[in-house]
Amino acid sequence: MSAGFIVGICIAAALIAVGAIFLGLAKLKKKKNKWAGWFIVLGVAGLISAIFNY
Secondary structure (H helix, E strand, O other): OOHHHHHHHHHHHHHHHHHHHHHHHHHHOOOOOHHHHHHHHHHHHHHHHHHHOO
16 A cells, blocks of 8 residues: 555545534534535545545
8 A cells, every 4th residue: 555545545534524523513503614514525535536546
């Protein structure tokens, strides 16, 4: 495995996790949080990119 693949997977997983946590917190507080949704979208895109570049 290349280092770029591992780093890409780790960053994508972190983005998805952070986005999911803050999206859940926003739902508990009944507020809208656009950037949390964008973090999830960017994390999924990074994950797909890392898999294709493997």
